[in-house]
Amino acid sequence: MIELEHVSFSYEVNVSEGDREDGLGRDGQEHDGLHDINLKIADGECVLFCGRSGCGKTTITRLVNGLIPQFYQGELHGRVLVDGQEISNLPMYQIAAKVGSVFQNPRTQFFNVDTDSEIAFGIENEARPPQELAERVEQTTEDLHIQKLRSRNIFELSGGEKQKIAFASVYAMNPKIYLLDEPSSNLDMTSIQELKEHLRLIKSQGKTILIAEHRLYYLMELADRIVYLEKGQIRKIYTPEEFRKLPEAEREHMGLRAVDLTEVLPPQKCLPVSAPILELQDVTLRYKKRTILHHIALSAAKGEVIGVVGHNGAGKTTFSRALCGLHKDCDGQFLWDGRPMDRKARLKKSYMVMQDVNYELFADSVEAECSFGIQGPDQKLVTETLEKLGLASYREQHPNTLSGGQKQRVAVAVSMICGKNLLVFDEPTSGLDFDSMAQVAGLIRRLSDMGKVIFIVTHDFEFVCRTCSRVLHFDEGEMPDDVPVVMDALPKLRELFSVKVNGSEGDREGGLGHSDGKER
Amino acid sequence: MSGERQKKGLWLDPRAKLFLILICVLASMFAPSLAYQFALVVLIAILGTFFGKWKYVIKAVCFYAVICVLTVWIMAEMTGTLRTMFIAFLGLFHKVYACGMLAGIVLSTTKVNEFLSAMNRVHAPKKLVIPLAVMLRYIPTIQEDWRYIKDAMRMRDVSPSFGGFLSHPGMTVECIYVPLMMTASKAADELSIASVTRGIENPNPRTCLVQIKCGIADWMIMAAAIAFLLFELCMRGGVIG
Amino acid sequence: MKNQANSMNKGLTVKDLVTTGIFTALLFVFILVGGIFFATNPVLTFFMPAGSGLLAGPVYLLLIAKVQKRWSLSIMGIIIGIIWFVTGMHWAFALGYLIMAIVADFVAGAGQYKSKKFNSIAYILFSLGGTGSYIVFFADPNGWAQTMLGNGTEQSYIDTMQATANTGILIAMFAAAIITSAISAFVGCKMLKKQFEKAGITA
Numbered sequence: 001m002i003e004l005e006h007v008s009f010s011y012e013v014n015v016s017e018g019d020r021e022d023g024l025g026r027d028g029q030e031h032d033g034l035h036d037i038n039l040k041i042a043d044g045e046c047v048l049f050c051g052r053s054g055c056g057k058t059t060i061t062r063l064v065n066g067l068i069p070q071f072y073q074g075e076l077h078g079r080v081l082v083d084g085q086e087i088s089n090l091p092m093y094q095i096a097a098k099v100g101s102v103f104q105n106p107r108t109q110f111f112n113v114d115t116d117s118e119i120a121f122g123i124e125n126e127a128r129p130p131q132e133l134a135e136r137v138e139q140t141t142e143d144l145h146i147q148k149l150r151s152r153n154i155f156e157l158s159g160g161e162k163q164k165i166a167f168a169s170v171y172a173m174n175p176k177i178y179l180l181d182e183p184s185s186n187l188d189m190t191s192i193q194e195l196k197e198h199l200r201l202i203k204s205q206g207k208t209i210l211i212a213e214h215r216l217y218y219l220m221e222l223a224d225r226i227v228y229l230e231k232g233q234i235r236k237i238y239t240p241e242e243f244r245k246l247p248e249a250e251r252e253h254m255g256l257r258a259v260d261l262t263e264v265l266p267p268q269k270c271l272p273v274s275a276p277i278l279e280l281q282d283v284t285l286r287y288k289k290r291t292i293l294h295h296i297a298l299s300a301a302k303g304e305v306i307g308v309v310g311h312n313g314a315g316k317t318t319f320s321r322a323l324c325g326l327h328k329d330c331d332g333q334f335l336w337d338g339r340p341m342d343r344k345a346r347l348k349k350s351y352m353v354m355q356d357v358n359y360e361l362f363a364d365s366v367e368a369e370c371s372f373g374i375q376g377p378d379q380k381l382v383t384e385t386l387e388k389l390g391l392a393s394y395r396e397q398h399p400n401t402l403s404g405g406q407k408q409r410v411a412v413a414v415s416m417i418c419g420k421n422l423l424v425f426d427e428p429t430s431g432l433d434f435d436s437m438a439q440v441a442g443l444i445r446r447l448s449d450m451g452k453v454i455f456i457v458t459h460d461f462e463f464v465c466r467t468c469s470r471v472l473h474f475d476e477g478e479m480p481d482d483v484p485v486v487m488d489a490l491p492k493l494r495e496l497f498s499v500k501v502n503g504s505e506g507d508r509e510g511g512l513g514h515s516d517g518k519e520r
Numbered sequence: 521m522s523g524e525r526q527k528k529g530l531w532l533d534p535r536a537k538l539f540l541i542l543i544c545v546l547a548s549m550f551a552p553s554l555a556y557q558f559a560l561v562v563l564i565a566i567l568g569t570f571f572g573k574w575k576y577v578i579k580a581v582c583f584y585a586v587i588c589v590l591t592v593w594i595m596a597e598m599t600g601t602l603r604t605m606f607i608a609f610l611g612l613f614h615k616v617y618a619c620g621m622l623a624g625i626v627l628s629t630t631k632v633n634e635f636l637s638a639m640n641r642v643h644a645p646k647k648l649v650i651p652l653a654v655m656l657r658y659i660p661t662i663q664e665d666w667r668y669i670k671d672a673m674r675m676r677d678v679s680p681s682f683g684g685f686l687s688h689p690g691m692t693v694e695c696i697y698v699p700l701m702m703t704a705s706k707a708a709d710e711l712s713i714a715s716v717t718r719g720i721e722n723p724n725p726r727t728c729l730v731q732i733k734c735g736i737a738d739w740m741i742m743a744a745a746i747a748f749l750l751f752e753l754c755m756r757g758g759v760i761g
Numbered sequence: 762m763k764n765q766a767n768s769m770n771k772g773l774t775v776k777d778l779v780t781t782g783i784f785t786a787l788l789f790v791f792i793l794v795g796g797i798f799f800a801t802n803p804v805l806t807f808f809m810p811a812g813s814g815l816l817a818g819p820v821y822l823l824l825i826a827k828v829q830k831r832w833s834l835s836i837m838g839i840i841i842g843i844i845w846f847v848t849g850m851h852w853a854f855a856l857g858y859l860i861m862a863i864v865a866d867f868v869a870g871a872g873q874y875k876s877k878k879f880n881s882i883a884y885i886l887f888s889l890g891g892t893g894s895y896i897v898f899f900a901d902p903n904g905w906a907q908t909m910l911g912n913g914t915e916q917s918y919i920d921t922m923q924a925t926a927n928t929g930i931l932i933a934m935f936a937a938a939i940i941t942s943a944i945s946a947f948v949g950c951k952m953l954k955k956q957f958e959k960a961g962i963t964a
Binding site for chain 2: 773775776778779780781782783784785786787789790803804806807819820823827832836837839840843844846847848849850851852894895898902930948952956957960962
Binding site: 099120124155356 | 631632633636653654656657660661664665668669671672674675676677678688691694695698699702703706707710711712713714715716717718719720721722723724725726727728729730731
């Protein structure tokens with residue numbers, strides 16, 4: 001039993017606030033705190049917290065796992081009780097035995113270099129005897145079907161696999177309560193499906209589950225209650241039935257992502273395509289002497305937005321790096337406007353907006369970032385671009401103090417100012433709520449109107465339907481599919497994104513093998 | 521240090537391995553002549569073959585033989601300041617080579633978790649074990665980060681090379697340090713949260729999934745190492761240098 | 762609120778330890794990258810400490826700025842010492858870093874870990890740790906060379922050694938190490954102010 005009684009919390013605003021926002025929030029308003037929250041969660045319940053970025057859903061999970069007030073400082077009123085005990089009076093390690101937490105970013109959640117030790121990390125901290133450690137690890141492996149991940153180097157795993165190990169580590173501790181803070185943000189469709197199965201398992205064991213999440217569709221069968229938060233307050237509590245019945249317009253107005261992916265549809269008709277400007281002829285890519293993709297032929301017109309899908313290790317990353325002229329080991333021709341481009345020329349022409357934008361922000365203010373590395377920057381162009389992208393009011397701020405979505409826009413601004421014509425976005429919607437997703441979609445449409453060729457590596461079906469004109473599918477070193485995003489191609493699109501229509505075909509649940517291998 | 525599955529061959533307790541390195545340091549410190557250094561390298565090579573590292577061992581011994589010949593030649597031919605430099609350099613080289621070679625074998629046959637388990641068993645304080653574990657885990661992350669940063673720099677027309685550094689020092693410095701340290705500081709936060717919520721603050725001593733045991737092989741190899749060191753000391757006649 | 766008050770004063774928290782670990786990794790990589798070129802070059806070998814000191818300053822100073830507590834820098838030194846030792850580096854090298862790291866910790870502590878001046882001096886001192894093995898060489902160049910020359914060391918050899926192992930090189934080594942690490946610390950201070958304090962990632 002979890003009880004929140006008149007809980008209010010506001011984060012302490014100090015210099016290190018920016019740190020926290022950057023590290024854990026995706027939005028500058030993410031941690032607006034909470035006002036007078038009252039909630040009782042019974043044992044064995046599965047509660048989903050949703051709402052816009054900054055609504056306070058993450059803050060609620062932090063209250064329950066004790067990170068507030070022990071890690072995040074601020075002003076706390078009211079009481080948070082777990083099984084009648086006040087959380088703020090317990091030391092963290094005692095809370096950890098009761099409440100297990102899984103977080104958003106799989107890259108920074110592990111403490112060890114190998115998977116076995118990582119699964120055992122929590123129970124080692126609990127100082128259980130070695131015999132029991134081994135048994136628990138075995139049991140966990142069996143329950144979660146992760147035999148393939150045992151005794152592996154964590155750095156060789158894909159994001160989805162890392163997340164599974166993080167879950168397994170918590171599972172091994174066997175807590176009564178599981179807290180998940182946007183666990184699906186960095187996962188592909190298959191991994192999300194597997195996460196769902198794991199949640200189903202712990203639910204059947206009678207565990208209490210609290211999830212803060214933007215992607216809602218995969219939780220509809222699991223959640224008992226859905227708590228909608230707005231500005232730090234509980235606006236309404238729904239049952240899944242009520243929630244499903246919400247009209248699309250209202251749901252979008254609430255800032256929520258799709259509830260049922262089978263209702264997400266591509267546009268009826270595709271826009272007419274002009275003559276191709278970018279052409280790939282017989283392109284073969286190798287990574288460390290292994291052929292990743294062979295004999296790819298492709299053409300794209302100005303303003304086309306092309307989605308790129310495929311499971312981890314299928315070569316999406318290598319493909320995008322080759323497009324941008326970052327990958328050396330490739331054969332074949334890249335033509336731009338009929339003229340061949342070598343690697344250097346592609347590098348000049350293209351820009352990649354990385355999944356973790358932090359890697360490409362170097363300067364000490366947004367404005368400086370936009371003219372960074374340019375001799376004699378065009379101040380007018382910088383100002384114009386910043387205004388166009390709604391960044392004008394942040395020009396003096398350090399890029400690191402911005403939200404994830406804003407950082408992404410800074411990167412886009414850079415590409416516009418540098419006059420790049422070929423843009424690659426790597427998972428631009430990971431961890432974004434509906435509003436931000438729609439904003440990114442709008443941005444991409446605008447770039448498309450400017451005549452840029454855009455590639456988007458993504459797992460996000462909803463986003464693809466909103467933005468892309470076609471989808472490339474990489475598999476087994478080839479490009480078996482090049483599908484237009486239109487109604488006619490719906491079944492194929494659904495297959496590519498593992499969207500199941502009422503439990504019928506397209507069953508990918510058994511496809512654990514699909515998420516194998518390395519991302520890069 | 522790899523996290524890979526244990527290969528076939530000899531398995532030694534990490535504590536025994538640490539002890540071997542210590543003996544090796546002492547043995548190179550007290551080696552009376554190049555011949556003893558060479559003997560030490562050969563002994564380590566034999567140990568290496570027990571671990572099944574044939575190729576590594578053969579290369580290492582051949583390389584060392586070449587350097588030894590070179591040393592003898594330099595000692596005979598060179599004079600002046602250049603000679604001092606070479607003496608310092610080669611002296612360091614000879615003192616370090618055997619240890620480095622042993623370290624190569626040790627690192628490639630020890631998993632991080634075994635090493636940490638050993639630290640646990642020798643009751644190293646938590647305040648040391650936690651940062652050490654984090655450091656070992658973070659080094660591969662730096663490698664990954666660096667690849668992304670290089671890509672990002674190239675797209676901004678900043679060359680991630682020494683030449684690039686010379687032509688735009690200020691910019692290159694920012695490109696390297698800023699993203700690396702921003703991600704490091706973010707990782708520090710998230711990693712500490714992930715470990716705190718899994719009870720790392722528990723005051724009870726941690727247990728360890730990987731159990732390490734000192735077996736007969738460990739004792740025998742340690743004994744052999746001590747024997748070599750003693751032999752060397754006897755031959756040297758107690759002179760310290 | 763009592764908990765956080767405690768955690769503020771009670772010495773190193775888990776977050777401090779993790780931060781120390783992560784920055785030790787970065788520092789180690791920078792020391793290695795800076796030094797490796799010199800270490801493998803016989804003519805430049807004495808400038809290895811200078812090379813290692815050149816890159817790591819910003820990392821060191823940001824670590825101080827993030828933790829601002831005693832022992833963090835010492836722990837870092839101990840870990841680096843352990844790693845040097847385990848990777849088979851010369852013992853005096855490992856010991857040098859360990860001792861100088863602890864000395865540096867107290868120097869930075871004298872400025873409450875907030876004074877840029879003290880922190881920079883601390884970094885310079887820490888960088889001098891790399892001279893450990895060369896000091897051993899200068900302390901006893903004959904003993905150092907003896908191994909290579911074999912038992913039949915002639916007196917003439919020893920005489921040339923004493924003549925050439927002059928203090929000039931020793932001074933040059935220290936001067937170079939101090940200059941490069943001072944530059945590094947200077948760049949680090951600038952960067953802290955320009956970037957990291959503005960970005961809000963210091964404590």
